[in-house]
Amino acid sequence: METVLPGANAPYSTFLYVLIPLLPFLGFLLNGLLNRKLSATVAGLIGSATVLGSFLISLLLFFNFEYQYTVQLFDWISVGSLQIPFQYQIDQLSLIMLLLVTGVGFLIHVYSIGYMHHDENVGKFFSFLNLFIFSMLLLVMGANFVILFIGWEGVGLCSYLLIGFWNKNTAYNNAAKKAFIINRIGDLGFLLGIFLIYLTFDSVQYAEVFQKASTMQVGTGVVTAITLLLFVGAMGKSAQLPLYTWLPDAMAGPTPVSALIHAATMVTAGIYMVLRANVLFTLAPDTLEVVAIVGAATALFAATIGLAQNDIKKVLAYSTVSQLGYMFLALGVMGYSTSLFHVLTHAFFKALMFLGAGSVIHAMSNEQDLRRMGGLRKALPITFFTFLIGCLAISGIPPFSGFFSKDEILSHAFEHSKVLWAMGLLTAFMTAFYMFRLLFLAFFGEFRGTPEQKHHLHESPASMTFPLIVLAILAAVGGFMGAPMFTGGRHFLAEYLAPVFTYSQRLLPAAFNAEPDHNTELMLMGLSVAAGVLGIVLAYVFYVARAQRPAEDEAQRSGPESLVYHKYYIDELYDAVFTRPIMALSNGLYKFVENGIINPVVGVFGRAVNGGGTLLRYVQTGAVETYLILMVIGIVLILGLNFGRF
Known part of the structure; x- marks a missing residue:
């Protein structure tokens, strides 16, 4: 594949590229302005169709992509030497993210048609979802840091609107404010980083900044300062220690929101930003070390909290925080393509599990407490089977998608630091345990809800089960895009993304060629799978064989158990x-x-x-x-x- 610096001519009409974010924006306007006049079904169809249109255009660009290029819409800001055109950058990274945002986004829009059907403000809900997709597309398509920041702030605003969507509940409003305020802390660091980029490189255009940065020496102090500030922004948006507390509370929003914004797309914006600015981070090894340590610590810390949660969405929330830590661990050890690989596989299985949780909540008349569930696999067979696939994927069991991406992360971590690898392996064990704890408590044993809830148990409608099935297929086979042993020694995703990391590879070629020998790789793979299997077996022993049930909130707990239960x-x-x-x-x-x-x-x-x-x-x-x-x-x-x- 030819690699051309951004600036090459776009192969299609500018209008085609404008349509990608414009279609969801039109959906936002239609559903927002006609909220009271549209039926729930029509509002859902408008919201879904606009995102589907963006997905189809992204698919066209993906299959016909030959070289990197920028698309200039107009001259935007011109003040003295500051020139900021409004441009889109189309390359391998932006195309992958476009497919992820619009593809998973479309499935979640379809799911929402069934899930939100009886809500009185369903038009407003789809309007906000469309606005989020528009903002996220701006974020990944922008050709400079300013457009990235506009999209960044846009998704933060939509997160606030959707977390507090049911605004008659004071607790939900507080959760929305908490998310908004904590993200502002990270955004301040991000904004300061952009200012420092302009002062250092006299530009905020990706092409110019990265080209100039590639001529600098590794370890330059100003680049370390820039990357640390950018990472502060990523910590807020992607819920890393210590700015993670907003994400579990964000589960106050409707479940499709949790799946789209707080699992599959928005929370990965921080990872996207680091990947986009990879040459700057490669120049700052001290920052990369901080990224790796924070990522590993977050992964382990959130996993321990997930062990004791009883709210089905809170378990998934802490799992998301933990998996985001895995992604930052991969970035910190310069496993750039590996990190994006886990972004993709995580989007598949975590969106699947959030939507599966929504199906359970829908069947249980809005009950979210695992202690009130049990035996649901008989009444919800499709939900159970697809949720099982998601659990196997996140636990790293072959041949499901999470096995391949998680194994790669642990392999990179092992080459960099045995301590970080051990933290990652322990996290893998705990992840398998608490995910199957959730599965066994919800779907196995005797039903523990009320007679009325049992009477109304039913499988979700087709609009909700269809996305579950599609995501289950992706969670099952998605890992093969990065499975060399099954594809003739080729890692398709890494090869496809290689041009994005050209400057970084020139600066530190050894880092991109460091791989463990075959025996070590097999050993690491075996230990990773063994950790996952051990977690599953222990969960089965405790919650199926012994039929243990979590204690009620007012029950006495030991010191360590109480500490974890109360999230430290x-x-x-x-x-x-x-x-x-x-x-x-x-x-x-x-x-x-x-x-x-x-x-x-x-x-x-x-x-x-x-x-x-x-x-x-x-x-x-x-x-x-x-x-x-x-x-x-x-x-x-x-x-x-x-x-x-x-």
């Missing part, structure tokens, strides 16, 4: 260290500065103006004689002042 009290710690002091400071400023100083000073000026107006009012009598006398007095004063000078 991190929310309480943040509340004590940050929220309460800031609220106290705000209240103090309001009481002593706002009310004690500013308001009285402003009040003095206000009263003075008011008093002057009151005095002047006496001369406004409405009598012509009074105005004539005042005019004469004024003329006399003017003449007197003028003649007085002489």
Whole structure:
């Protein structure tokens, strides 16, 4: 495949590229403006059809792609030396992300038609979903950091709107605000990083920045500062320690939102940004070390919390945080294509499991507590079978997709650091345990819900099961895009993405050629599978063979168990260290500065103006004689002042 620096001519009409984000935006406008006039089905069809259109165009570009190029729409910002055109960049990375966002997005839109059918604001829901797709497409198509940042902020806004979609519930509104505020912390770092990029390279265009960066020395201080700031942004958006607490609370939103935004697409924006700026991170090995450590720590930390959660969506939420940590671990050890490989496989099996959880919640009359479920595999056979495939994939069991991507990550980690590899392996064991704990508690044993819930148990409609089946197929076979032993020694995804990492490979060629020998690779693969199998077996022993059930909330727990159950009290710690002091400071400023100083000073000026107006009012009598006398007095004063000078 030919590699051409961005700037080459686009092979299709500009309008075709504009349509990719424009179609979802039109869906946003139609569903938003006609919310009350459209039926639920029509709103769902409009929302789904616009995303399908974007997917088909992306598919056309993917299959006819020959070289990298940019598409200029118009000159956007021109201030002195600052020139920022509004451009799209079409290359291997953007095309893969386009297919992921629109493909998985379309399936989740279809699922939402059944899931949200009875909601009174279904048009508004699809409007927000379409706006999210539009923002995410801008994020991945932009040819410079400013357009990336616009999309970045757009998906953050949509996340806020969709988490708090059921805004009559105060807890849901608080979760939406929490997500918005924590993301602002990360976004500040990202914005400062963009400013520093412009000051350093005199441009924010990818092509210019990366070309100039490729001539710099590895370990340059300013590039380390830039990448650390960019990583702060990624930590917020992709829920890494310590900015992860918003993601579990984001499960307050409708389940399709959790699948689309908080599993498959938006939370991977941080990984996309690091991949896009890979040459900058390659120049900053210290930053890469930080990325790897934070990723491994997040993966392990979130996995331990997932062991004790009883809300079906909270288990999946902490699993998502953990898997995002895996992706950052891969980035930190320079497994760039491996990280994107796991982004893809994770999108398949995690979207599948969130939608499967939604099917369970739908059947259980909105019940999410695993302690109230059990034996659902008989009433929900399609949901059970597809969910099982998702669990096998995330547990790294061959030949399902998660096995290939997770094995690659652990292999790269082993070459870089045995400690990071051990953390990753332990995480793999715990992941298999808590995912099958969820599966066994929900689908096996006796039903533990109410008689009314049991009476209404039913499989979901076709609009919900069709996406489950498609995602289950992708979760089962998706790993073969990166399975050399099954494809004649070729890693199709790595080969396809290679041109994106050209500059990085020139800077550190050894890092791209470091692979363990065949025996070591087999050993690592065996240990990875053994960890997953051990986790599954232990979950079976505890929750099927012994039929153990999680304790109720008020039950007494041992110290370590209580610590994990209460998520290490991190929310309480943040509340004590940050929220309460800031609220106290705000209240103090309001009481002593706002009310004690500013308001009285402003009040003095206000009263003075008011008093002057009151005095002047006496001369406004409405009598012509009074105005004539005042005019004469004024003329006399003017003449007197003028003649007085002489």
